[in-house]
Amino acid sequence: MSPTVQTIKFGDNLAVTDETGGVIRVDAGMLWVDAQDVGIGAYPMSYGTTLPASPANGQEAILVDSTTNPAYQWRLRYNGNNSTAYKWEFIGGTPLTGYSAAQQGVSADTWTSFAPTLTTPRAGIYDIELRGMARPPGVAQLYASCYTGSSTFGNIAYTMVSTAYGFVMLTSISAGQVLSAAQVISWGANSNVAATTFEQRYLIMTPVRVS
Amino acid sequence: MADPVWIDGSTPLNAVNMNKLQTRDEKTVANGYPSLDSTGKVPQAQLPIAALNWEDTGVTTPAYSGPSYATTLPASPVNGQEAVLVNSTTAPLYQWRFRYNTANSSAYKWEFIGGSHYTVSNFNIGTLSTASTWIAGSPGLVVPRTGTYQFGYSCCFTAPAQIVLCQLGLWLDPSGEINNTEALVTIPASMVMTAAMPRVQYTAAANAAFYMAYWTNYAGPTVNRAWLSVVPVAVS
Numbered sequence: 001m002s003p004t005v006q007t008i009k010f011g012d013n014l015a016v017t018d019e020t021g022g023v024i025r026v027d028a029g030m031l032w033v034d035a036q037d038v039g040i041g042a043y044p045m046s047y048g049t050t051l052p053a054s055p056a057n058g059q060e061a062i063l064v065d066s067t068t069n070p071a072y073q074w075r076l077r078y079n080g081n082n083s084t085a086y087k088w089e090f091i092g093g094t095p096l097t098g099y100s101a102a103q104q105g106v107s108a109d110t111w112t113s114f115a116p117t118l119t120t121p122r123a124g125i126y127d128i129e130l131r132g133m134a135r136p137p138g139v140a141q142l143y144a145s146c147y148t149g150s151s152t153f154g155n156i157a158y159t160m161v162s163t164a165y166g167f168v169m170l171t172s173i174s175a176g177q178v179l180s181a182a183q184v185i186s187w188g189a190n191s192n193v194a195a196t197t198f199e200q201r202y203l204i205m206t207p208v209r210v211s
Numbered sequence: 212m213a214d215p216v217w218i219d220g221s222t223p224l225n226a227v228n229m230n231k232l233q234t235r236d237e238k239t240v241a242n243g244y245p246s247l248d249s250t251g252k253v254p255q256a257q258l259p260i261a262a263l264n265w266e267d268t269g270v271t272t273p274a275y276s277g278p279s280y281a282t283t284l285p286a287s288p289v290n291g292q293e294a295v296l297v298n299s300t301t302a303p304l305y306q307w308r309f310r311y312n313t314a315n316s317s318a319y320k321w322e323f324i325g326g327s328h329y330t331v332s333n334f335n336i337g338t339l340s341t342a343s344t345w346i347a348g349s350p351g352l353v354v355p356r357t358g359t360y361q362f363g364y365s366c367c368f369t370a371p372a373q374i375v376l377c378q379l380g381l382w383l384d385p386s387g388e389i390n391n392t393e394a395l396v397t398i399p400a401s402m403v404m405t406a407a408m409p410r411v412q413y414t415a416a417a418n419a420a421f422y423m424a425y426w427t428n429y430a431g432p433t434v435n436r437a438w439l440s441v442v443p444v445a446v447s
């Protein structure tokens with residue numbers, strides 16, 4: 001049987017007691033719960049690979065990609081007043097990070113997609129940090145960007161190298177990117193000099209709000 | 212008609228008297244009567260849920276629903292209290308969750324424990340036409356509370372037809388560029404380079420306005436793809 005929601009109203013000062021003393025107390029508008037008497041473990045925050053289907057305003061949930069070996073934990077709060085489609089707002093957790101150490105080359109003036117790849121678990125707005133190392137065989141202008149499908153998106157990191165086979169780091173932040181659910185993000189590289197190699201590549205993704 | 216008082220050998224066993232009695236098969240059924248448990252009390256399952264509704268005559272308070280979620284923080288917090296600060300409850304640009312720590316010896320007792328970056332960007336800034344002068348420009352943002360914040364920022368400089376030294380810094384309005392917040396790049400002629408500062412910590416007053424600050428040693432570089440991001444460390 002589904003529980004029936006009931007409204008309990010009380011004044012500024014109230015105490016509910018059992019044989020051991022106070023269990024619930026209201027004092028000057030603050031609610032206090034004696035954790036020794038009341039099972040705090042019953043706090044209804046879900047932890048799962050999906051978010052609650054019918055959340056209440058203010059409800060919180062932890063979204064993971066795996067409940068046994070998660071790559072990220074995102075604590076989200078449902079804001080029913082949010083005027084956008086993305087009502088689950090990120091209020092804490094670790095970013096989803098992908099890494100590839102592989103040294104891989106590009107053709108001149110051609111965007112190429114490399115590992116790592118990340119897949120968005122939900123449609124939403126995300127911040128994506130990109131960084132990696134590049135090493136061209138000569139003086140070169142270098143680029144790196146987030147990549148999806150067959151094109152770049154978000155910010156582009158630019159740098160140049162004035163010495164053959166000199167190393168340089170590329171980094172960028174692409175904030176506020178609107179992405180769909182299950183969208184695959186990869187690391188895009190480009191150089192005006194063929195055989196430029198890219199390695200030690202990172203993609204770091206954090207949600208801002210999701211649906 | 213009053214209930215009968217049974218008198219042996221006198222009160223008649225007729226319908227008038229017998230229909231006033233409730234039989235045992237009326238117990239726990241509709242329009243019947245409840246049973247009693249072994250302690251002499253009515254079992255909870257036989258009470259309507261509505262019977263749990265009650266109300267006193269004092270000022271009513273909404274039931275506790277987790278940390279507050281608002282554009283301000285609670286005025287009189289208790290130790291350990293948590294709250295979510297946003298700039299808008301309907302279209303927030305950031306969500307910052309704080310925990311109030313009365314043991315914090317500084318004035319900034321609301322400690323940041325999670326949330327998103329507040330990021331603003333402008334992908335087309337323009338040309339730096341004045342050399343050797345810090346110029347404040349877009350993007351910019353305002354921090355909501357007095358406290359300590361961490362800023363990150365980046366932009367791309369495109370050199371004119373000669374090598375240039377460019378700097379990107381953080382500008383506190385109206386004071387000017389904040390010393391030691393600069394990212395420097397030397398850019399060969401007509402090349403493009405990103406200047407980035409991943410993290411700068413700075414303590415600011417409530418409603419302080421920050422902007423990007425640009426500098427070049429030779430007029431003519433263009434600036435684009437600029438973003439500025441901030442998260443709090445602790446606020447008052």
